[in-house]
Amino acid sequence: MEIAIIGASGYTGGELMRLLLHHPSADIVAATSRNLDGTPVASVHPHLRGLTDLVFRNTEAGDIDADFVFLAVPHTAAMKVAGTLAERGIRTVDLSADYRLPKDVYEKTYGVTHEAYFEAPYGLPELHRDEVRGASFVANPGCFPTGATLAAAPLAKFAHTIIYDSKTGVSGAGTSPSATTHYPNVGDNFNAYKWTSHRHLAEMKQEAARLGSNARCYFTPHLLPVNRGILTTAHILLNEPTGQDEVEALYKKFYADEFFVRYQKPTLAAVRGTNFCDVAVESEGDRVVAVSAIDNLVKGASGQAIQNMNLMCGFAEDTGLRSAGMFP
Ligand SMILES: NC(=O)C1=CN([C@@H]2O[C@H](COP(=O)(O)OP(=O)(O)OC[C@H]3O[C@@H](n4cnc5c(N)ncnc54)[C@H](OP(=O)(O)O)[C@@H]3O)[C@@H](O)[C@H]2O)C=CC1
Ligand SMILES: CC(=O)N[C@@H](CCC(=O)OP(=O)(O)O)C(=O)O
Structure with missing residues (x-):
């Protein structure tokens, strides 16, 4: 499955790539950045050097060519592109806060007007698995x-x-x-x-x-x-x-x-x-x-986003996510 990460230069974008590089069904085809067009991903995420040759591109959501998108951008930036991705039929997990709450609660809590509201399942699989399964757009919870x-x-x-x-x-x-x-x-x-x-x-x-x-x-x-x-x-x-x-x-x-x-x-x-x-x-x-x-960055963001992707796409829920931590 071809995957694009919008906002790939940030921490959750880097973490999505670290995890997806070992996901057997994931092929990252685009990593976007507004400011780093042409820069190798590994220059910003040095832990990924040798594991990917990806280069950041300043690609608009309307030009993304992928089956699945992760939005790893700040709140209010996600709502500007979510509609375009939905219209183009590209399944999406949004890591920002833009679709986690009802419109009125969101606007009161974040002090902004929601320009492109629609309802989305709240992607905490342990509580909302049935709604996430098969959904085309999921709001990933806050950490x-x-x-x-x-x-x-x-x-x-x-x-x-x-x-x-x-x-x-x-x-x-x-x-x-x-x-x-x-x-x-x-x-x-x-x-x-x-x-x-x-x-x-x-x-x-x-x-x-x-x-x-x-x-x-x-x-x-x-x-x-x-x-x-x-x-x-x-x-x-x-x-x-x-x-x-x-x-x-x-x-x-x-x-x-x-x-x-x-x-x-x-x-x-x-x-x-x-x-x-x-x-x-x-x-x-x-x-x-x-x-x-x-x-x-994992269960609080990018790992949970992949857990949601797995459910949305019919992969086993733990695909690519079974690694142990480092202890001590
Ligand atoms: N960090 C965490 O632990 C968690 C974060 N989140 C949420 O995930 C999202 C990403 O977080 P995180 O990776 O930490 O954030 P970062 O600030 O590390 O990265 C976000 C990236 O988005 C891009 N960006 C910033 N502003 C805009 C904009 N206005 N329009 C388009 N792109 C923009 C920037 O890339 P460039 O300048 O290269 O374009 C930036 O590198 C946020 O919504 C955050 O709230 C959720 C749970 C946990
Ligand atoms: C240390 C630190 O500043 N943490 C952030 C975590 C918020 C976050 O990432 O959440 P959203 O996705 O809801 O923006 C904070 O307390 O605001």
């Missing part, structure tokens, strides 16, 4: 909502309050430098940001509601001095006290058939570079602490 929602999903409908406390690596901010990501501000340091107002809370609330939960949801992200990974501690305040054995059994049953969700004490090292989400729970009566770990 924080992926780890947070998988941490709370089995208990969400039994909770009155869920507090998500997440710690993320810096690659979540993309390749553009900023004061926040400047090394002396990040290295040997640790801080919370957007304490009560992060835009990903809207996705977390949406997914809790879809799980039948009336719980109030809260979210605070923190910036870790590491490149990759998100560790989320979810404090799930239950309507009724529930013991450890029961809670643990519930999680193991909920995820029993999910290859990419493993029940074990989460650490970032065990999931780095992989599409796994590790989850475990500890009960304290009417409070359960659920912890999850993902790699923000």
